[in-house]
Amino acid sequence: MSLFRKKNIEQMIASVEGSALKKALGPLDLTFLGIGAIIGTGIFVLTGTGAAQAGPALMISFAIAAVACALAGLAYAEFASTIPVAGSIYTYSYATLGELAAWIIGWDLMLEYGLATSAVSVGWSGYLQSLLAGFGLNLPVALTAAPGTVNGAVTFFNLPAFLVMMVITTLLSVGVRESTRVNNAMVAIKVAVVLVVIAVGAFHVQPGNWQPFMTHGWNGVFGAAAVMFFAFIGFDSVSSAAEEVKNAKRDLPIGIIASLAVCAVLYVAVAAVVTGIVPSAQFSGVSHPVSYALQVAGQNWVAGLIDLGAVLGMLTVILVMSYGQTRIIFAMSRDGLLPRKLSTVHPRFSTPFLTTWLVGIFFGFVGALVPLDVLAELINIGTLAAFSMVSIAVLIMRRTHPALPRAFRCPGVPYVPIFAVAACVFLMVNLQWITWVAFLAWLAIGMVVYFGYSRRRSLLAQPSR
Known part of the structure; x- marks a missing residue:
């Protein structure tokens, strides 16, 4: 039964009062945090991959992915307002499903967030090189991509x-308030860039490019939706900030729902514009599809603006996802499931300094050495598993803690959580089989770590601690 031991929700909530983390965030900070995590590689890079796979019906793919995220987002909002504790779905699972489930989802999230930062760093690199090329500057080819990713060229690193991972890691290690200010400024810039793309590109749309609408049928639409799901990853990282929010019960649901709604509208609009300007088949192999579409439209000044906006904007995705990952590890370490050193808070900066640097360096090397398409699918399956888990956990908490005060209640229970699980499982089925193999291998490693180390060192296994 020790595999299903649970943390006491009331004690968890009470323990937040003595947290060493600084409470510095408000609702606008959280909304910008979510937008900062969502708008990035998904819209600036993977739009081309999705257009090649689904054609103009990429708009539907984005909508399907957004609905799946929204269903899970409502469950996240209920948990975040009820249990405002660092750790996101890991913490929620620990209180409702038990320690083993919490370990599995925490282990899963460690990989998800880490690979997300690596994937976005790769997309950021592509846009930076495009921007520099506009000024006649080019890096040595060997240092521009992961090994074997550029046809006809030898690349090593x-x-x-x-380097961008190291810059973000430095920023995160010195404080959440400072990181948030930088994030808010860059989010404002990239949202403005996306609005410019929509406003200018709309005048160059040729409706004929939307025919045929589903170039590869529904299989292409669903396959693209499974990949485009990556574009919405990030709103869940808002809940990781729970212990650093001034009024968590009110502000966390606002941040989660508002950021997801804004980004869903922007994504569908951008998909409509770029597929209306360029025939979808031409996006195959294009690493900067949005600026490419504006170049085809003859709006080179906008294309250059997009490259600049992408370079600045994707920095916020790396920042927020790195932030979420370090808080997951912080929570797991504080519970004894990972070494205690990982939850040590820096006396001056009030951040988990060691954890921030360890994950920054490790996933910096992952981004430098692993291709983007491999990273994107691995992230998606981990996130879909997490979203399924949080939806199940809401149903369980409604039965086990019906009287627990909830500042926000997920509507339509049990139907909304059930639909969320169904949507996530459906998208998981549409991922490639090699993605499943890699995912199951990571979980197998996690089981070895749990039974070999974490189970005996858990604080719930040692009440005196």
């Missing part, structure tokens, strides 16, 4: 991807 993606240096820009690694």
Whole structure:
């Protein structure tokens, strides 16, 4: 039964009062945090991949992915307002499903967030190189991409991807308030860039490019939706900030729902514009599809603006996802499931300093050495599993803690959580089989770590601690 031991929700909520993390965030910070995590590689890079796969029906793919995220987002909002504790779905699972489930989802999230930062660093590198090329500057080819990713060229290491990870890690290690200010400024810039793309591109749309609408049928639409799901990853990282929010019960649901709604509208609009300007088949192999579409439209000044906006904007995705990952590890370490050193808070900066640097360096090397398409699918399956888990956990908490005060209640229970699970499982089925193999291998490693180390060292296994 020790595999299903649970943390006491009331004690968890009470323990937040003595948290060493600084409470510095408000609702606008959280909304910008969510937008900062969502708008990035998904719209600036993977739009081309999705257009090649689904054609103009990429708009539907984005809508399907958004609905799946929204269903899970409502469950996240209920948990975040009820249990405002660092750790996101890991913490929620620990209180409702038990320790083993919490470990599995925490282990899963460690990989999800880490690979997300790596994937975005690769997309950021591509846009930076496009921007520099506009000024006649080019890096040595060997240092521009992961090994074997550029046809006809020898590449060893993606240096820009690694360096940007180091810059973000430095920023995160010195404080959440400072990181948030930088994030808010860059989010404002990239949202403005996306609005410019929609406003200018709309005048160059040729409706004929939307025919045929589903170039590869529904299989292409669903396959693209499974990949485009990556574009919405990030709103869940808002809940990781729970212990650093001034009024968590009110502000966390606002941040989660508002950021997801804004980004869903922007994504569908951008998909409509770029597929209306360029025939979808032409996006195959294009690493900067949005700026490419504006170049085809003859709006080179906008294309250059997009490259600049992408370079600045994707920095916020790396920042927020790295932030979410370090808080997951912080929570697991504080519970004894990972080494205690990982939850040590820096006396001056009030951040998990060691954890921030360890994950920054490790996933910096991952981004420099692993291709983007491999990273994107691995992230998706982990996130879909997490979203399924949080939806199940809401149903369980409604039965086990019906009287627990909830500042926000997920509507339509049990139907909304059930639909969320069904949507996530459906998208998981549409991922490639090699993605499943890699995912199950990571979970197998996690089981070895749990039974070999974490189970005996858990604080719930040692009440005196």
